[in-house]
Amino acid sequence: MLRVRNLEAGYNKLRVLRGISIHVGAGEIVTVIGANGAGKSTFLNTVAGLLQPLSGEIEFDDQPLGRISPFNVVARGCALVPEGRLVFAPLSVAENLTLGAYHQYRRRRKALAEQQLERVYALFPVLRERRSQLAGTLSGGEQQMLAIGRALMAGPRLLMLDEPSMGLAPLIVKSILETIAGLRKDGVTILLVEQNSKAALGIADRGYVMETGSIVLEGTAEELLNNNEVQRAYLGKEYQSIAER
Amino acid sequence: MSSELIIQYILSGVTSGSVYAIVAIGFNIIYNTTGIINFAQGEFVMLGGMIAISLVPFMPLPMAVALAVVITAAVGALAQIAFIRWLKRPHVLQLIIITIGLSILLREAALHIWDEKVRSLPYFTGTVVTSVRIFGAYVSPQVFWVLGVCGAAVVLLSLFFGRTLIGQAMRACSADPLAATLCGINQKNMVTLSFVISAALGALAGCVVSPITQTHYECGTPLAIKGFTVAIVGGLGNSTGAVAAGLLLGIIEAFSISIMPMAYKDIIAISILLAVLSYRPTGLFVRREVGALKEF
Secondary structure, X not given: OEEEEEEEEEEOOEEEEEEEEEEEOOOOEEEEEEXXXXXXXXXXXXXXXOOOOOEEEEEEOOEEOOOOOHHHHHHHOEEEEOOOOOOOOOOEHHHHHHHHOHHHHHOOOXXXXXXXXXXXXXXXXXXXXXXXXXXXXXXXXXXXXXXXXXXHHOOOOEEEEEOOOOOOOHHHHHHHHHHHHHHHHHOOEEEEEEOOHHHHHHHOOEEEEEEOOEEEEEEEHHHHHHOHHHHHHHOOOOHHHHHHO | OOHHHHHHHHHHHHHXXXXXXXXXXXXXXXXXXXXXXXXXXXXXXXXXXXXXXXXXXXXXXXXXXXXXXXXXXXXXHHHHHHHHHOXXXXXXXXXXXXXXXXXXXXXXXXXXXXXXOOEOOOOOOOOOOOOEEEOOEEEOHHHHHHHHHHHHHHHHHHHHHHHOHHHHHHHHHHHOHHHHHHOOOOHHHHHHHHHHHHHHHHHHHHHHHHHHHOEOOXXXXXXXXXXXXXXXXXXXXXXXXXXXXXXXXHHHHXXXXXXXXXXXXXXXXXXXXXXXXXXXXXXXXXXXXXXHOOOO
């Protein structure tokens, strides 16, 4: 579904991504893990069109995605839940969700958008309860649900999430990640970028490990969870405890 | 002071106040989608009046006003596309200087097109001497036109920003341009649209006040200063605040005439602006916490 080849991107003269190649098949849950500053967000922002790639190719459904305007990417069926949620704070929850389906309304697909709204409310019942509340007054977890709901309103086939666990209590992280994993049965493919490697690998089929702008490791989630390097660097386990097993 | 006189002062204050409010709302619309102050807002008011005056010999008044609004809106769009839209990540200061340049450009163009003569639109109903008696005070029917048009504009704008998809999208762009882009909103189009709407609004104000205040190529600047004062006092970006502050400034000015020579009227506005900027720069009608989040 998504195929990225030799992608290089960055800000002005600073090259952050150095030849990234990643593929995501339809119906898969794929995660990219890595430390702060590894280039994970830069990668997602480039796929979403917010940054222009310096070189390399991005293909979505066998169509090149590299040079189209960012606001058209979402209409192609590829939505990003940005890092830090970025809900429209002074707008109500319902307005936030409506704007998520902006391209549907513009194409006069109101019925589709309303259908999608019911689905989002079913997924996150708390959003229905707070639909007339301003988004800025929601708790962190609720804002994350709203950000995911807003992205789902576009009816994407590929949902990309940038650090959905950031700043949230472990229980909420668990429930949000379970919801994300459940989207698969609705036919949504997931590309999840996380610092919380353990939680991310827990729901993913496959994973990539990114370090300073390059992919250093890839494999199934199970392989990565059992990989000594990954355990040491990203799962917080010491050499000693690994050696003792 | 007799009660008739007080009503007379209040009505004249409310009239000029509602014009200040509408100019301030023009500032707010652009501030809300871009974070900049468009210093050419006063010139949009002048252009609206001037174009309508030139058109009125050839067509009925309502049509001339409508056409003037449309043409000014088009000028707003062209100016934004020519000078601002193509810039990549422009700095706020850069944008503000551009709008100052634009205001000079429009003013000079108006001087060449219409010379320095003072003109005015005919009264919408009646003539200069027609007056309506209300609570013992006499006012021109044009006052009701000004109040009605300004009131209708405020109501329509709040419906537009609150209820329509495009209005919500514009507010989304001001809340978070990046997230708006991710929702599929073309942020640049929304900024151009904000220039169109505020130019149209300015032009409309320019037309309804023209019979009372008259129009010449330089009449935009003082209105822009008053409108800017009102926008600041009401809290930048806050349109309800702008209405309240506009009426307040208008009424204060009107009453100042009874204790000071009329020539000092403008000093009131500038003094209020300076006082608010030094003691409460976020405006009188904005909570401090909200103001703290703004860039300026």
